[in-house]
Amino acid sequence: MRVIAVINQKGGVGKTTTTANLAHALALAGNRVTVIDLDPQSHLASCFGLNGREHRGMDDVLLQGEPIEQYLIRIRENLQLIPAGASLNDIEHLQCGTGKGALLQRALSGKCQNQDFVFIDCPPASGLLAVNALLASKEVLIPVTGDYLSLEGLSFLMATIRNFEQKLNHPLQEWIVVTRFHRRRRLGREVMEKLLSYFPDKVYATQIRETAALAECPGQGRTIFEYRPRSNGAIDYESLAGDVLHSQTLADSLEVIACDG
Ligand SMILES: Nc1ncnc2c1ncn2[C@@H]1O[C@H](COP(=O)(O)OP(=O)(O)O)[C@@H](O)[C@H]1O
Numbered sequence: 441m442r443v444i445a446v447i448n449q450k451g452g453v454g455k456t457t458t459t460a461n462l463a464h465a466l467a468l469a470g471n472r473v474t475v476i477d478l479d480p481q482s483h484l485a486s487c488f489g490l491n492g493r494e495h496r497g498m499d500d501v502l503l504q505g506e507p508i509e510q511y512l513i514r515i516r517e518n519l520q521l522i523p524a525g526a527s528l529n530d531i532e533h534l535q536c537g538t539g540k541g542a543l544l545q546r547a548l549s550g551k552c553q554n555q556d557f558v559f560i561d562c563p564p565a566s567g568l569l570a571v572n573a574l575l576a577s578k579e580v581l582i583p584v585t586g587d588y589l590s591l592e593g594l595s596f597l598m599a600t601i602r603n604f605e606q607k608l609n610h611p612l613q614e615w616i617v618v619t620r621f622h623r624r625r626r627l628g629r630e631v632m633e634k635l636l637s638y639f640p641d642k643v644y645a646t647q648i649r650e651t652a653a654l655a656e657c658p659g660q661g662r663t664i665f666e667y668r669p670r671s672n673g674a675i676d677y678e679s680l681a682g683d684v685l686h687s688q689t690l691a692d693s694l695e696v697i698a699c700d701g
Pocket residue numbers: 450451452453454455456457458483564619620621648649650651652654655656658
């Protein structure tokens with residue numbers, strides 16, 4: 441079982457879009473996948489046509505200590521969701537440093553063992569919910585958009601993760617995915633070059649292009665594979681699923697180009 445936190449303190453970078461569509465791509469390929477909505481805004485549930493605030497979920501698990509398995513909702517074949525619940529934000533008011541960062545890790549311990557993937561969709565913040573996600577995970581997937589502020593945010597996030605790994609002695613494998621990508625924009629290409637020079641073996645080979653249909657999906661309560669299966673968005677998320685399964689990074693794809701040339 442791979443537990444992966446989809447994390448970035450910046451909002452609007454595609455965390456929820458990536459969690460929903462990557463998870464569905466992996467489920468369609470036959471993997472058993474669980475997605476956990478750890479954002480009190482409950483947007484992940486909407487991506488699958490559910491109202492996350494109508495269901496109890498991670499709020500009961502983390503605040504009341506209820507067993508996580510009783511909140512699993514089967515949303516698609518091979519795919520189940522644990523909703524955020526209406527009072528998840530209350531956890532941010534708890535005192536940190538009293539074991540409150542390990543609530544999710546404990547709740548998941550020994551659970552979901554039959555799953556191939558567990559994805560945790562994080563809120564755009566670096567508080568206690570994010571700490572819980574990091575401690576419960578072995579890997580982090582960081583969506584970044586192709587602009588300079590996003591790159592600045594990325595170096596801050598990488599430093600935060602390093603600090604976290606050392607303090608809590610909890611190593612994490614980091615992966616980066618470039619989202620909302622405009623291939624023809626010079627800025628996008630420059631950002632790709634920077635990413636490649638700093639983190640060649642962490643950036644997944646696939647970039648997710650800016651695709652109108654991806655933004656329309658949540659309003660339809662459907663994933664891109666249901667709403668526009670032939671769109672660039674569907675092609676890109678299917679390709680990203682392959683990268684995730686085979687750890688295919690930019691460094692690998694450059695090697696292929698070098699060998700071909
Ligand atoms: N590749 C994309 N192309 C077009 N719109 C996108 C893409 N990725 C995300 N969006 C849209 O951008 C907004 C923010 O994305 P979201 O996944 O909610 O970000 P986050 O979870 O990081 O806050 C949403 O309206 C979403 O539909």
